[in-house]
Amino acid sequence: MKGMSNILKYFQDPNSKDINRYIDMIKRLDSFVGKHVDTNKSRLNGEIECSYYDYLKECRLSYESKDPTEVFEELSELFKGAVRWNNPGTMININPPANLPAAAAGAYTMFFNPNFAQDMLTGNLIKSELETCKYLAELAGWDWESSQGIFTFGGKSTVMYAVKVGLQKCSQDIGKKGAKEDIFVVSTSQGHPCHAEVCDWLGIGKDNCLKMPVDEKGRIAIEESEKIISERIESGGILACILANGGTTIQMTVDPIKEVTEMRDRLARKFSLNYLPHVHVDSVIGWTWLFFEHYDFEKNPLGFDTKVLTKIRAMFLRVSQITYADSFAADFHKTGFCPYVASVFMSRDKTQMYGLGNVEPIELNELEYGNYSPFQYTLELSRAGTGPVSALTTLKCFGYEGFQKVIGSLMTVGEYIKAAINENSEFEVINNETEGFVTLFIIRQPGENIKYKEISDMDSESAARTAEYNYYFYLYLIDKQAKGECTFVLDYSEGYDKTKSGVKIGVLKAFPMSPLADAENMRGIINELFEIKKEYDLCREDFSPCEVLHKPRAFVCR
């Protein structure tokens, strides 16, 4: 065919084992993107065009093929404003910088493009999934030989797996006939929003994801919950699954997992259920604390300060109760510092995993190359190998100790931020007790002496004023950031709380995720924050945000 060579050069020559063209393409793309990188900033430089409509209007796909270099130059425009998660001042949410060996191994894996639908399409590579899951089972204190894990497309889909296993347990025919009964799922008021969303996707309905009440620490209130669940069962409800928290996104709240399983057992006895409702721990963030299993908390070899050590230990003891649950999940793309996406759903009993596809379990000693076909029971059909390869690379590179250092360092920085912010009387940290590393805070007008706790009792007008003052400060920050006048990025948690008069209160949030954050660079960032606050107070009256990257919904919603 005429001109084929033009297109064939986009593929690796089967007669060559030279990978340099691949690496060279990455370098070429970087030569364009790199120009936008300012090592002092949280985002890549360059204007971000705000209206997608204006952008899309001008987009035309060419008829002719284009040279990759030309395409990379165009593509580099899209990297403008991209977030540099490794920057210590990038404190938005639980988005990690990808560790280099994991990103490299993941990118290299793409070159061979294995399909983790079944082992035949991956060669040995699928062992990376089996091996990672063995380590996770061991971290949970489970018998790795009878458990099974699977990589999937996100923390959200790990919850989907859990609820699906629960459905399978409570209603044998559900796979064939669909849900006929009044099925419900239990989460808590602190549970991730995706718990209810998953119930929607699975046809159970959001309203049938019951949000249990919590105690003052945000943990499930067992007694009250047991009553609510009992009432629902008495009126014909069928409990498929309990979703316990194993480290919530912001406050790192962990439910009393053992007590939750005991409550489940009591309910099963009381109502003579012919199945055990499934107990899953949504530990997509909290799982990494399991690496403190062998940490000598007495000798404290990594030298954490007392406060940090106490919090880590308390968190570890709570998370390690995962051992009592039926399943749990780990997001390597969160506290595992892997590139997206790398989520694992772990089932203590592998027959339940195979049951998802109605297939007979294969005994571990019979599982061998040629008969391992996860696609029979996974939600996905084609599955990427980048997640498992990145995850295993990270586990091996970091080891137990590496995870202890990374988590310990984020905890140390989190405590540092709280202490530093509390020193300024125009700031107030509102989550000093958290066992996570997020700092939530509010700001006050100069000379004002309102405490966060008092906002709750304010009349709606005063509360709204305080709320707006904080919200506009956040807008002021992103405005500065868009103009390149601010080196850090914070986040804002809208509707974090509600006053007695019904006004929604949002708070500012500093979520450090870079292992390269330390007291020294944080000092600089916090000083910058204090300076910007002074500046804001001077121009508060005239400020109207213009170049806003991300506009959260209005602060006050009534």
Ligand SMILES: *Cc1c(COP(=O)(O)O)cnc(C)c1O
């Ligand atoms: C992030 C998160 C999820 C959703 O996970 P994705 O990987 O974003 O799909 C679920 N639960 C908790 C507690 C989370 O923090």
